[in-house]
Amino acid sequence: MKKILYTIAFLLATGTIANAQTPVLQSQQEMADFIVLENQLLLFTRKQADGQYIYSERSQQDGSKVMQKETVLNAGTLNTVIGKNEAGTEVYVYQKNGRKQEVISFYRLKEGNFEKTGERRLPKLKNNSANLGLFLSADKNTLLIAAELGNTRGYDDLYASQWENNRWTKPQNLGPQVNTRQVEFAPFVADNTLYFARQQGEQSMIYSAPFEGNTVKGEAVKLDETVNSSSTYNAYYKKGENGQYRISAAAENSYAIYKIEKDNLLAFAEDPLSFADAVSGSQDPGTLRSDKTTEEEVELSGLVAHSQSPDDAYVLDSEEAAKSHMVTRQANGLTMHYTLNQVYMGGKQAQLLNTYLKALPNGATLTIKGFSDGFGPEPAKARVSRQRAQLLKAYIQQNFASKNLNITVDTVVREEVGQHFRIAEIRTVK
Structure with missing residues (x-):
């Protein structure tokens, strides 16, 4: 079966979008991963009949926006953005042309144009899933993978591979604090926190977990309604100096990249709060003790x-x-x-x-x-x-x-x- 990068086409549930969300880009075509570079340059992946391709949306001086297919970045039949450097001046792109022709290419953004600076082969993956998801850290040393590599806990899991001695290490499963019997995908790391999406039935919700030394350091928790719109499909969460973003699919042929205007993750009111999930993994903190524990x-x-x-x-x-x-x-x-x-x-x-x-x-x-x-x-x-x-x-x-x-x-x-x-x-x- 031909491998594809994760898209959100298979979810067609109707949902409501949370408050303080601004649609940055809306489309009737399927969208997958995206990234925001300097000067609010948006790169996003669009699925088409003959493959997956990277498009850009650029703001003009008169306030208008121009969308175009980025020919230089689309050297494969399957292409998607998987990371960038800290300054937002270099982008990392996955490109596939055949079964054994999979590379990660690096492109420098200079005066609005992309120039290729190098590439690496993808690590060897025996992926049993029809999907593949990737995220490359800003320093290019950590590759997070969403796939089914044989030691999965259910369906697709998250794995990590390190760039050492000019080669990728064998991908390691990130373990039960993140991976479940559900589908985990769309990994992203910011501020020593791993963000990812988990599909549950016809919904997908965004989770986070502490991530240090390329290891998960605590239980994953679902982000609140500021990020996760109810009864819909939430994925590809991004967080950086330009703000917080996510993709949501609310109905058939209705896809959007949203900017989360209110950074609720960094703000706390001083008056009393009510958190039903104040304890990780528990929806009812008042009933914590198991029957086997006195x-x-x-x-x-x-x-x-x-x-x-x-x-x-x-x-x-x-x-x-x-x-x-x-x-x-x-x-x-x-x-x-x-x-x-x-x-x-x-x-x-x-x-x-x-x-x-x-x-x-x-x-x-x-x-x-x-x-x-x-x-x-x-x-x-x-x-x-x-x-x-x-x-x-x-x-x-x-x-x-x-x-x-x-x-x-x-x-x-x-x-x-x-x-x-x-x-x-x-x-x-x-």
Whole structure:
């Protein structure tokens, strides 16, 4: 079967588009991956009867827009954009002309024109799927692949391959934190976060997971309605200095690239929030305990590393606790430990927090302080520290409202870099 790059033709569900979305490009023809370069130059992939080709949309001085097929970029019968450099002046393109003629070509954008600067062969893939999805990192060293390579967890999974010694390493499955029995595709990485789409029935939703050292570092979570329009097909999420974008298919022969005007992922209101999914993987944080786990089995004394005083809140006392990134207990509260970019609790962490909160007297006063370490861009660090504090506050207010706890929140971005600064502190105030 001829391999094609992912398109969104097979989804024809009717849906509604969320607020604060501006259609950048609308089309009655099937569109796949896209990218936004300098000066708002939009490149997108369009499926046609004889293959897949890259088109551009360029803004003119009079405000009009000109669309054209980019002949230089379309050296294959199947072509699609799969990445760009940090400056947005070089684009990476997948091109296929035959079964063994698959390359990644590099093109420099200069004065509005594309000039080829080099190419690499695609890694050897024994793909059992009719589809193939690719994303190449800005430094050209990490290739993310959506395919079915034999060790799939269901249908198409996400894999990673590294450019080492002038060749690609064998693609490695990214594991169960991302891959399920559903179809995962359209990978993209920004700010140490992996974004991807997951098809579920006739819908597709965009998820994110912390991604460090080319490894998934936490459970994938579905993005909110700011990104995922209900009852429709959402895919190819992109995030950068130019904003956030995605492709959506809302009806037959109705495809659009949307710009998400409101960056809801970087903004948090200070008033009480209500998050049904404050715990990763749980739609009901109030019913976390499984039938096989008793409260006695998760007592704080058995599963946390004890600090001697609040002053050593940043130090884990055992290697096991450091590996699990769970909870440290202080004399006057808890410290929640997170992996890079993680903002949601795991089930075990929530159980330990529940035990602590149940022992508090009604009307107690708590302070919650969210921390980020110094790794990454400033907006991402600020967002992570806010979300860690606000999600804990929302969880407590939602599940322990009867205790009438008084809660204040604060955030800190540390200059130091390290796992033990990626925390949230919960303290009782006497």
